[in-house]
Amino acid sequence: xxxxxxxxxxxxxxxxxxxxxxxxxxxxxxxxxxxxxxxxxxxxxxxxxxxxxxxxxxxxxxxxxxxxxxxxxxxxxxxxxxxxxxxxxxxxxxxxxxxxxxxxxxxxxxxxxxxxxxxxxxxxxxxxxxxxxxxxxxxxxxxxxxxxxxxxxxxxxxxxxxxxxxxxxxxxxxxxxxxxxxxxxxxxxxxxxxxxxxxxxxxxxxxxxxxxxxxxxxxxxxxxxxxxxxxxxxxxxxxxxxxxxxxxxxxxxxxxxxxxxxxxxxxxxxxxxxxxxxxxxxxxxxxxxxxxxxxxxxxxxxxxxx
Amino acid sequence: xxxxxxxxxxxxxxxxxxxxxxxxxxxxxxxxxxxxxxxxxxxxxxxxxxxxxxxxxxxxxxxxxxxxxxxxxxxxxxxxxxxxxxxxxxxxxxxxxxxxxxxxxxxxxxxxxxxxxxxxxxxxxxxxxxxxxxxxxxxxxxxxxxxxxxxxxxxxxxxxxxxxxxxxxxxxxxxxxxxxxxxxxxxxxxxxxxxxxxxxxxxxxxxxxxxxxxxxxxxxxxxxxxxxxxxxxxxxxxxxxxxxxxxxxxxxxxxxxxxxxxxxxxxxxxxxxxxxxxxxxxxxxxxxxxxxxxxxxxxxxxxxxxxxxxxxxxxxxxxxxxxxxxxxxxxxxxxxxxxxxxxxxxxx
Numbered sequence: 001x002x003x004x005x006x007x008x009x010x011x012x013x014x015x016x017x018x019x020x021x022x023x024x025x026x027x028x029x030x031x032x033x034x035x036x037x038x039x040x041x042x043x044x045x046x047x048x049x050x051x052x053x054x055x056x057x058x059x060x061x062x063x064x065x066x067x068x069x070x071x072x073x074x075x076x077x078x079x080x081x082x083x084x085x086x087x088x089x090x091x092x093x094x095x096x097x098x099x100x101x102x103x104x105x106x107x108x109x110x111x112x113x114x115x116x117x118x119x120x121x122x123x124x125x126x127x128x129x130x131x132x133x134x135x136x137x138x139x140x141x142x143x144x145x146x147x148x149x150x151x152x153x154x155x156x157x158x159x160x161x162x163x164x165x166x167x168x169x170x171x172x173x174x175x176x177x178x179x180x181x182x183x184x185x186x187x188x189x190x191x192x193x194x195x196x197x198x199x200x201x202x203x204x205x206x207x208x209x210x211x212x213x214x215x216x217x218x219x220x221x222x223x224x225x226x227x228x229x230x231x232x233x234x235x236x237x238x239x240x241x242x243x244x245x246x247x248x249x250x251x252x253x254x255x256x257x258x259x260x261x262x263x264x265x266x267x268x269x270x271x272x273x274x275x276x277x278x279x280x281x282x283x284x285x286x287x288x289x290x291x292x293x294x295x296x297x298x299x300x301x302x303x304x305x306x
Numbered sequence: 307x308x309x310x311x312x313x314x315x316x317x318x319x320x321x322x323x324x325x326x327x328x329x330x331x332x333x334x335x336x337x338x339x340x341x342x343x344x345x346x347x348x349x350x351x352x353x354x355x356x357x358x359x360x361x362x363x364x365x366x367x368x369x370x371x372x373x374x375x376x377x378x379x380x381x382x383x384x385x386x387x388x389x390x391x392x393x394x395x396x397x398x399x400x401x402x403x404x405x406x407x408x409x410x411x412x413x414x415x416x417x418x419x420x421x422x423x424x425x426x427x428x429x430x431x432x433x434x435x436x437x438x439x440x441x442x443x444x445x446x447x448x449x450x451x452x453x454x455x456x457x458x459x460x461x462x463x464x465x466x467x468x469x470x471x472x473x474x475x476x477x478x479x480x481x482x483x484x485x486x487x488x489x490x491x492x493x494x495x496x497x498x499x500x501x502x503x504x505x506x507x508x509x510x511x512x513x514x515x516x517x518x519x520x521x522x523x524x525x526x527x528x529x530x531x532x533x534x535x536x537x538x539x540x541x542x543x544x545x546x547x548x549x550x551x552x553x554x555x556x557x558x559x560x561x562x563x564x565x566x567x568x569x570x571x572x573x574x575x576x577x578x579x580x581x582x583x584x585x586x587x588x589x590x591x592x593x594x595x596x597x598x599x600x601x602x603x604x605x606x607x608x609x610x611x612x613x614x615x616x617x618x619x620x621x622x623x624x625x626x627x628x629x630x631x632x633x634x635x636x637x638x639x640x641x642x643x644x645x646x647x648x649x650x651x652x653x654x
Binding site: 192196197198199200201213 | 378379
């Protein structure tokens with residue numbers, strides 16, 4: 001037995017020591033690039049040169065007058081919102097299915113989770129084939145089923161291309177959202193659902209008036225993750241359309257990449273990327289508030305005396 | 307208004323016979339208590355009446371109509387109060403009580419009237435705009451009762467509605483509940499594991515164990531005339547004393563039972579009463595204010611190690627020294643006889 005105080009006894013020191021790696025990691029790999037991006041957005045730095053000259057708001061003025069940027073900004077909003085709407089509908093429906101017990105449920109759940117596990121680039125390449133102008137399986141199926149005359153140029157038409165992007169993003173995120181919604185469903189006390197049954201509520205009334213309101217905090221979390229995933233994603237759009245046709249399907253990350261890295265204008269690329277920031281912050285704050293309010297509302301609905 | 311008829315009802319969960327052949331006839335307007343420990347099948351029985359659980363076999367009729375098939379809960383004319391109250395946390399008290407009425411598409415005007423009427427009955431009118439989380443346990447329980455009441459059910463089903471209240475509140479809530487049921491005269495089935503609740507509330511008590519009904523009777527019948535050793539020891543606190551008496555006049559294998567409050571020092575009985583006297587070796591005396599529990603062994607017992615309890619009311623001031631043997635006695639008419647093997651009641 002030693003009476004000496006070791007490091008493990010000193011909680012103040014131990015805490016800092018154990019937090020240090022995580023903190024260092026965040027500062028080096030998140031903090032530094034973040035500050036660098038903001039700094040670069042106020043400069044006219046270019047790739048391939050070490051010069052760094054203050055440009056003030058020049059980059060921002062330039063992109064705000066640029067119709068391609070404005071279109072990319074609009075696309076980012078459309079894709080992000082559209083994807084979440086699609087994901088929530090699909091995930092709620094899928095969660096209802098997976099709550100039931102049926103043969104092959106394990107296999108089905110495994111298949112459900114696959115899109116989430118597949119690397120984005122591989123999935124996107126597969127989808128380019130599905131949306132291919134000549135070999136599109138969607139077109140082929142629709143035609144064979146007699147539902148379509150003519151031909152859809154999925155990735156050649158700006159509106160269809162955006163829809164294609166939304167479909168792929170939703171496909172990618174919806175398994176994750178389903179798992180979250182399933183967890184949310186499991187957290188609703190059994191007795192509350194039984195009370196609703198005894199009270200005479202049918203399936204739709206239970207879903208719309210009891211389950212969904214109680215699921216709100218959980219759905220908010222799923223949406224929050226979804227927004228971050230979709231808004232910051234580069235891979236799907238880059239592989240699927242590359243921003244085309246004629247720069248009509250760019251989103252902020254792809255445009256930032258094109259201008260900043262491929263076009264070597266680091267300053268402008270950084271300025272475009274910075275536009276993601278307020279967007280994400282507002283969404284994050286809003287979602288966390290909804291989650292918190294609903295959480296307070298949900299707590300204490302059951303259980304005994306205070 | 308409706309009675310409930312249950313015929314040979316069974317429910318199996320895998321290998322477990324949760325309810326194992328129950329026959330029960332619940333009268334119109336009766337307050338019936340299902341009493342049993344956890345796993346006795348009382349809640350499963352209630353849930354089958356409610357339609358939340360489908361019977362494996364058997365029949366249930368409510369008000370003369372068979373409901374054991376595919377009749378959903380909402381078509382059975384029942385209302386249920388759950389142990390957790392199961393209030394909808396995101397709805398106000400008003401919206402909670404209105405929910406069953408909305409589900410049956412009652413006109414808005416009528417909903418408003420009925421909710422106010424029910425809330426008034428339980429004295430919760432001033433909480434109508436609050437959320438369940440802002441209420442105490444007792445208030446939540448009353449909201450749950452209101453929600454059940456507004457449906458004008460033929461039958462009330464209550465699943466341990468007082469279990470989550472603290473002891474003090476439980477007494478008042480019990481009284482409120484009984485008065486309320488007397489007033490509206492709706493058939494009520496009440497599940498509890500608390501025998502005090504069962505005795506205090508029930509017009510009749512159904513004692514259940516392992517999915518089977520052991521005894522059906524008024525509280526007095528169940529307490530004074532238990533049909534077997536299970537009911538004898540399950541109902542009553544402390545439980546009935548059971549001992550194998552060495553008495554040649556009794557058939558072999560007989561257990562003699564008597565309530566602790568009937569085992570008293572011989573000296574307190576009037577002369578001429580027909581008594582059975584025991585030598586009672588007192589081990590310990592527990593002072594509980596209104597009563598004293600005297601723990602000891604009866605020397606005439608064939609199992610002299612078994613602890614026998616005497617419950618002396620505070621009105622008997624005798625000192626009972628520990629570690630000594632005293633003469634205690636039980637009036638012969640209060641003795642109950644059981645078969646040691648089957649546990650069933652035996653006539654002396």
